[in-house]
Amino acid sequence: MPYAARMEIIVLPDADAVGRHAAGIIAETIAAGPQPVIGVATGSSPLATYRELAALAARGLDVSRTTAFALDEYVGLEPGHPQSYHAVIDREVTRRIRLDPARVHVPDGSADHLEAACTAYEDAIAAAGGVDIQLLGVGANGHIGFNEPGSSLGSSTRVKTLAPGTRRDNARFFGGDPEAVPIHCVTQGIGTILRARRLLLVATGAAKADAVATLSEGPLGAYCPATALQLHPDTTVVVDEAAAAKLTLREYYDFARDHANDLSRPSRFTNG
Numbered sequence: 001m002p003y004a005a006r007m008e009i010i011v012l013p014d015a016d017a018v019g020r021h022a023a024g025i026i027a028e029t030i031a032a033g034p035q036p037v038i039g040v041a042t043g044s045s046p047l048a049t050y051r052e053l054a055a056l057a058a059r060g061l062d063v064s065r066t067t068a069f070a071l072d073e074y075v076g077l078e079p080g081h082p083q084s085y086h087a088v089i090d091r092e093v094t095r096r097i098r099l100d101p102a103r104v105h106v107p108d109g110s111a112d113h114l115e116a117a118c119t120a121y122e123d124a125i126a127a128a129g130g131v132d133i134q135l136l137g138v139g140a141n142g143h144i145g146f147n148e149p150g151s152s153l154g155s156s157t158r159v160k161t162l163a164p165g166t167r168r169d170n171a172r173f174f175g176g177d178p179e180a181v182p183i184h185c186v187t188q189g190i191g192t193i194l195r196a197r198r199l200l201l202v203a204t205g206a207a208k209a210d211a212v213a214t215l216s217e218g219p220l221g222a223y224c225p226a227t228a229l230q231l232h233p234d235t236t237v238v239v240d241e242a243a244a245a246k247l248t249l250r251e252y253y254d255f256a257r258d259h260a261n262d263l264s265r266p267s268r269f270t271n272g
C-alpha cells in the first residue's frame with residue numbers, strides 16, 4: 001500500500017478549462033517519453049481533455065510512441081457495437097489524438113474465458129512497464145472505471161456487475177433504455193488503478209459535486225471507490241466550479257492556490 005499519499009485539488013471556472021489543464025498534464029507525460037503509457041477513460045468527462053490533446057498533437061506533440069490502456073468494457077457487446085468501449089475509445093481517443101491503434105488496449109468483454117482475459121490484461125499493463133498517468137472520470141455514485149460501491153480497494157481487473165444507477169446513467173447511450181445497458185462489465189480494479197504512477201481525475205457539472213466532495217474529503221471506504229485515491233502518492237483532481245460546489249474546504253484550496261508561488265521552490269502540491 002502506498003505510504004506517501006498526496007492529492008491536489010484544482011478548481012477551474014468551467015469544463016473547457018478543466019480539459020485544457022488535464023491535457024497539459026498528460027502532454028507533459030507524453031513528451032517526457034521515451035515510451036509513455038497513458039490510461040484512458042470513457043464517459044463524457046474526459047472528452048474536453050481528448051479534444052485538447054488532439055489539438056496539441058496537431059500542433060506537434062509526438063504521440064507515436066504512446067501506449068494506452070482503457071479502464072473497462074461492457075460484457076456482451078461485440079467490439080464493433082457503437083457503444084462498446086472498444087468503439088468509443090477508437091472514436092474519441094485513438095482517432096482524435098491519432099494514437100497508433102496497435103498500441104491502444106481495451107479489456108476484452110467478449111472473451112469466452114473472461115477471467116483469463118482479465119489476467120491477460122493485467123499482464124499486458126505490467127509488460128508495458130505500468131501506467132505513467134491514468135486519466136479518470138467519476139460516476140455520480142463515486143465509481144471509478146466500473147468499480148461500483150462495494151468494490152474491494154485492492155481489486156485487480158475482473159468481472160463486475162453494474163449498479164442499477166449506473167445502468168440508468170448510461171441509458172442515454174442506449175436509446176434511453178436502462179434495460180438495454182449490459183449488466184456486466186470487465187474493469188481494471190481499484191488496485192490496478194492505484195498502481196499507475198500518477199492519477200488525474202476530471203469532473204465537471206453539479207451532478208458530480210457529491211462524489212467530488214466525498215472522494216477528496218470523505219472517509220475512505222468501499223462505499224465510494226474514488227476515496228481510494230486518497231491512498232495514492234500522486235493524484236491531481238481537476239474540477240469545474242459546479243463540481244466543486246460541495247467541497248467544504250474550498251476556502252482553504254483557494255488560499256493554498258493564492259499562496260502557491262510564495263515558496264522559494266514551488267511544489268506541485270499546495271493543498272494535498
Ligand SMILES: N[C@@H]1[C@@H](O)[C@H](O)[C@@H](COP(=O)(O)O)O[C@@H]1O
Nearest residue numbers: 042043044045137138139145146
Ligand atoms: N465506466 C465509465 C466511467 O469510467 C466514467 O468515469 C463514468 C462517468 O461518466 P461521465 O463522465 O459520462 O459522467 O461512467 C462510466 O460508467
